Amino acid sequence: MTQTEFLNIVLPFKDKVFRLAKRLLVSTEEAEDATQEVLLKLWNNKNKIAEYRNVEAFSMTMTKNYCFDKLKSKQSQNLKIVHSNYEEKSTPLQKQVELNDSVNWVAKIIEELPEQQRMIIQLRDIEDYDFDEIAKMLDMNNTAVRVALSRARKTIREKLTKTHSYGVK
Amino acid sequence: MVLNNIEKLLEKYENGETSLKEEQVLKTYFTSDTVAPHLEVYKPMFAYFLVNKQEQFTKDVPLKTKTIFNYKWISVAAVAVLALGIYFGTTIGSNDLGTFEDPELAFNEFSKSMEMISKNFNKGTATVGYLNEVNKGTATLGYLNEIENTTSIIFKKVNH
Numbered sequence: 001m002t003q004t005e006f007l008n009i010v011l012p013f014k015d016k017v018f019r020l021a022k023r024l025l026v027s028t029e030e031a032e033d034a035t036q037e038v039l040l041k042l043w044n045n046k047n048k049i050a051e052y053r054n055v056e057a058f059s060m061t062m063t064k065n066y067c068f069d070k071l072k073s074k075q076s077q078n079l080k081i082v083h084s085n086y087e088e089k090s091t092p093l094q095k096q097v098e099l100n101d102s103v104n105w106v107a108k109i110i111e112e113l114p115e116q117q118r119m120i121i122q123l124r125d126i127e128d129y130d131f132d133e134i135a136k137m138l139d140m141n142n143t144a145v146r147v148a149l150s151r152a153r154k155t156i157r158e159k160l161t162k163t164h165s166y167g168v169k
Numbered sequence: 170m171v172l173n174n175i176e177k178l179l180e181k182y183e184n185g186e187t188s189l190k191e192e193q194v195l196k197t198y199f200t201s202d203t204v205a206p207h208l209e210v211y212k213p214m215f216a217y218f219l220v221n222k223q224e225q226f227t228k229d230v231p232l233k234t235k236t237i238f239n240y241k242w243i244s245v246a247a248v249a250v251l252a253l254g255i256y257f258g259t260t261i262g263s264n265d266l267g268t269f270e271d272p273e274l275a276f277n278e279f280s281k282s283m284e285m286i287s288k289n290f291n292k293g294t295a296t297v298g299y300l301n302e303v304n305k306g307t308a309t310l311g312y313l314n315e316i317e318n319t320t321s322i323i324f325k326k327v328n329h
Contacts, residue, residue, distance in 0.1 A: 003232050006232070014226050015224070015225045015226050017226070018224070018225070018226035019221060019222075019224055022224070032226065032228045035226050035228070035230075036228060036230050039230045040230060040231075040232075043230075043232050102212070102213035102216075103213045103216050103217045103220065105213060106213050106214050106216075106217035107217060110217075125192070125218045126218050126221050126222050127222070128189055128192075128193075130189060145185075146185040146186070147185065149185040150183060150184050150185035150186075153182065153183050153185065154183050156214055157183065157210065157211070157214070160210050160211075160213065160214060161210050164209070164210045
């Protein structure tokens with residue numbers, strides 16, 4: 001397999017790998033390293049790629065596992081990465097500040113969710129995977145994914161309403 | 170009417186029962202500018218999803234192509250060397266110098282080459298002649314042995 005062939009396979013989902021890694025590891029740099037690691041692992045096993053039924057799902061599972069390993073070693077080192085970099089969105093100026101602030105709130109709320117729910121929110125609401133794919137990637141069953149997703153969405157909404165009506169009610 | 174629909178979808182959404190298509194409807198609704206005031210709460214959430222989807226991985230991945238040395242090529246090279254060796258061995262080995270047709274000419278050539286050999290041979294023997302001098306030297310050294318013999322006899326007598 002040549003480099004271009006490999007890139008053609010990998011390019012469509014490399015951003016998804018990166019975003020999932022970032023969802024779990026929070027820091028952009030850590031997520032970049034993780035993505036690089038995952039892609040290199042794929043490249044080194046490029047002869048086996050044809051055997052994988054779904055390279056994308058496989059890579060996502062690999063990313064999840066890699067990030068969990070990272071988090072475990074981070075926990076044992078007692079290090080915590082605090083990071084926040086969010087891009088701007090172009091809506092009218094007055095609203096933009098407000099919205100940006102609430103968007104940051106969403107980020108914070110998601111960060112507080114348990115890892116599993118965070119991953120599911122990432123895969124479903126941001127990357128638009130269907131339930132079967134998510135179930136395969138995370139090695140869970142379909143209904144468990146739905147339940148976790150529902151819980152995560154409800155938590156986000158509840159917390160958002162709280163901050164939204166803060167000081168009003 | 171539309172609002173009613175959105176509210177229903179939201180309920181389904183929170184229960185995790187919406188399909189991807191329905192979620193897309195929600196996303197487009199909440200990222201538009203006409204969101205009902207009582208649903209504003211959801212706006213940042215969907216905005217966040219949208220913003221996050223645009224984030225890209227920009228770092229380069231160094232893909233090194235490992236050049237695995239193939240030992241088969243050694244045998245190929247060996248075969249090539251052998252073939253070349255055999256080819257040149259047969260062509261160079263049978264270097265024909267030719268013969269003389271005329272016997273007189275052949276004799277002249279032969280005696281010429283013999284003369285050359287003997288000349289060089291004599292040169293060689295002339296230098297070997299110096300070895301004679303060395304022999305002479307060793308002969309005179311022989312006298313020293315005689316002296317030693319006599320001294321040893323003397324010492325023997327003294328020892329007795």
